[in-house]
Amino acid sequence: MTHDHDLVLRPTEAQTAAALNPPPGRNGGDLVVETLTGxxxxxxxxxPGQHALGMFDALRRSSLSYVGLRVENNAGFAADAYGRITGEAAPLLLSTGPGALTSLAALQEAAAASAPVLAISSQVPSAGLGGGRHGYLHELRDQKASFRDIVKSVHTVRTASQIPSAIAEAWESALTAPHGPVWIEIPQDVLLAETTLPVVTAIDAAPHDLAPRPELTAVAAHLLSTAARPAIIAGGGVVRSDASGKLLALAERLDAPVVTTFGGKGAFPWTHPLSLQSWMEDRHTTDFLEDADVLLVVGSGLGELSSNYHTFQPRGRIVQIDADLGKLESNHPALGIHADARLALSALLETVEDREDDQARERVRTVLEKVRARIASQDLPLEQRLLASIREALPATSPSFWDMTILAYWAWSAFDPRHPNTMHSAQGAGGLGYGFPAALGAAAADRTRPVLAVSGDGGAMYSIAELATARQHDLPVTWLIVDDGGYGILREYMTGAFDEATGTELARPDFVALAESFGVPAHRTTPEALAEDLAKSFATPGPSVLVLPALLRMFAPTHL
Known part of the structure; x- marks a missing residue:
């Protein structure tokens, strides 16, 4: 009896001949790029770095496009954004020791945000492995130990024949829900050694489906169908799993109001009558969610930012769907459903009963009116005007990437992304320097639409070197730098806590002159001219920088 898979696996005569006669001059580095291509x-x-040169030389013989950044951490941020935008695993090639370790903060952000980054690092020669101190340049006693607590999985290669399988296994891990970064390391001598192994062709590494258990979705569907006041919190898992359409359909079927977390921006239409938007740091929103008799939490662990700094105390039943098993019931008791958000929402759509609630939309309007009134009472028109100007100028489908800066903190709550998967920030791990290199990664994924990066002057200094990358690769990124002379949000935190700030005031360069020295067009803008200046930048090919001198203030959140 012949099975289908027997036919698929049987090589043709041409394939056999090619396998028996591989081209000369190949090495372990070629196996890496061939596997990635496959x-x-x-x-x-x-x-590049000394021990990784075998991989980088092999790029020259491949069809892969290489985007080289100037700092490994920034390269990690770029890969993170590429993975978020495309949904594909983003290869990140690194060298040993200092080069590898410099990527740690970026990989932490990728892990927190479930971005599929495939980090492939070199190692010292095989003779130096095993925990000894052999004196090799860049040597660490146990390099992978530095990454094991951050990435989803660690994969070690010791011979050339292991390279394709290790990379395929890591690729599958990165793209199996929950997405995340993975780590592979290959010794220098393995990368450089010539190989007569066949050329790697198409290779199968399909991610596993993480489907919900049907008895759990049946219970969840019953709870939601019979609820008097259901509500939904949509987190980043909805965006990562491309489940926004399913969420919209479920919310409309249940007449359930939806609030999106900061990581879930864009998961639900901002102006929909059931949209509570993203005002997570607001007591009116928190009160509304606490009053729900059944609360569906999809793709969120209800962590610090999503629970109004752990002041959220739900009174009703919680149904929590998350692909990360460790997040289920980590902060609140719930009916925990371990599943990919898209598959779980699909299952609920098949089993929930339609419910009508004529008051749901009115309750949403009431909450948003209270939120708007509270913000208006704080007399912060400048910050709101800046966000409105950005929204006016930014094309609806263009992605934006926000560093950890006051304007980004506003955007988490107040910015309308217009579409799913178009607004991203570093709020997963909270590291500085994310915005600009991440925007470069997104632009490398799709050069047909302009990309926005927003940074403060403090965060911008983490990424200045990447102006060279933007120019070298002619990437269509507009970088808005809000210059307030220091670490603005930390200045506010310290002044509020201690009546004065320490270590927050910064000397900084003339950002316009500095950008121009890289060959990147730049000029200063004002709040009044921002929308027009952004529109011009977006309409002009290649990178550009806008510097906005402005002292912004954060709205006062309400926890109690």
Missing amino acids: LGATTVFGL
Whole structure:
């Protein structure tokens, strides 16, 4: 009896001949790029180093597009954004020791945000492995130990024949829900050694489906169908799993109001009559969610920012769907459903009963009116005007990337992304320097639409070197730098806590002159001219910088 898979696996005569006669001059580095190509990768990010030269030389013989950044951490941020935008695993090529370790903060952000980054690092020669101190440059006693607590999985290669399988296994891990970064390391001598192994062709590394258990979705459907006041919190898992359409359909079927977390921006239409938007740091929103008799939480662990700094105390039943098993019931008791958000929402759509609630939309309007009144009472028109100007100028489908800066904190709550998967920030791990290099990664994924990066002057200094990357690769990124002379949000925190700030005031360069020295067009703008200046930048090919001198203030959140 012949099975289908027997036919698929049987090589043709041409394939057999090619396998028996591989081209000469190949090495372990070629096996890396051949495997990546066979898996469907088209773009890689990274930074070369002494032990990794075998991989980088092999790029020259491949069809892969290489985007080289100037700092490994920034290369990690770029790969993170590429993974978020495309939904594909983003290869990140790194060298040993200092080069590898410099990527740690970026990989922490990728892990917190479930971004599929495939980090491939070199290692010292095989003779130096095993925990000894052999004196090799860049040597660490146990390099992978530095990454094991951050990434989803660690994969170690010791021979050339292990390279394709290790990369395929890591690729599958990165793209299996929950998405996340993975780590592979390959010794220098393995990358450089010539190989007579066959050329790696198409390779299968399909991610596993994480389907919900049907008895759990049956209970969840019953709870939601019979609820008097259901509500939904949509987190980043909805965006990562491309489940926004399913969420919209379920919310409308249940007449259930929806609030999106900061990581879930864009998961639900901002102006929909059931949209509570993203005012998570507001007591009116918190009160509304606490009053729900059944609360569906999708793709969120209800962590610090999503629970109004752990002041959220729900009184009703919680149904929590998350692909990360460790997040289920980590903060609140719930009916925990371990599943990919898209598959779980699909299952609920098949089993929930329609319910009508004529008051749901009115209750949403009431909450938003209270929120708007509270913000209006704080007399912060400048910040709101800046967000409105950005929204006016930014094309509806263009992605934006926000660093940890006051304007970004406003945007988490107040900015309308217009579409799913178009607004991203570093709020997962909270590291500085994310916005600009991440925007470069998104632009490398799709050069047909302009990309916005927003930074403060403090965060911008983490990424200045990448102006060279933007220019070298002619990437369509507009970088808005809000210059307030220091770490603005920390200035506010410290002044509020201690009546004065320490370590927050910064000397900084002339950002316009500095950008121009890289060959990147730049000029200063004002709040009045921002929308027009942004529109001009978006309409002009290639990178540009706008510097906005402004002292912004954060709205006062309400926890109690």
